[in-house]
Amino acid sequence: MWALSGPLFQFSDTWQLVINTTTTIITFLMVFLIQNSQNRDSCALHTKIDELIDVVKNADKDFIGIEHMPLEKLQKLKETIEEHAAHKERSGEH
Template structure:
């Protein structure tokens, strides 16, 4: 299996597992256990370092895994929408607008709003 496919597989599995209620409960349990050991360890620097290091590492890795998953989901959704526009009655000029600048996308949005208002006025007349 290629590195890309392996990473995609792992990213999907981790992102799915991270969103499960049991994962949240397990994380809460870890925090409770860590907090409960504070008095036993005298709230030492090592005690604090354990949670700080653990959460930093997990957060750092999760950012990349979740971003990868979101990028793929967004690209897949965009491809589906583009196909619906292409085969439907939508205007093909909307295909690929996700590659425009923020200002250009905002201009498209304003044009759509103006067109919708014109259509609404025409329907009520």
């Protein structure tokens, strides 16, 4: 449509403005749509993981909903878990 309408409007400044504005609006809407889809997927994934944590007998229930934790606390928790996993690996535990 863009290529076909150019010669019709003789590639005028107004035509360029309309095309640029239209593509900007379409791009914004597509970014919004993609972000909305990713947010839904992320929410569904967190809900599924929370359910798995809830039904596993020895799971730490404190992990349910940690995506709402402040970033600093989340990073510290991640480091603690990684250290614990490395210690278990070195000691031969499973």
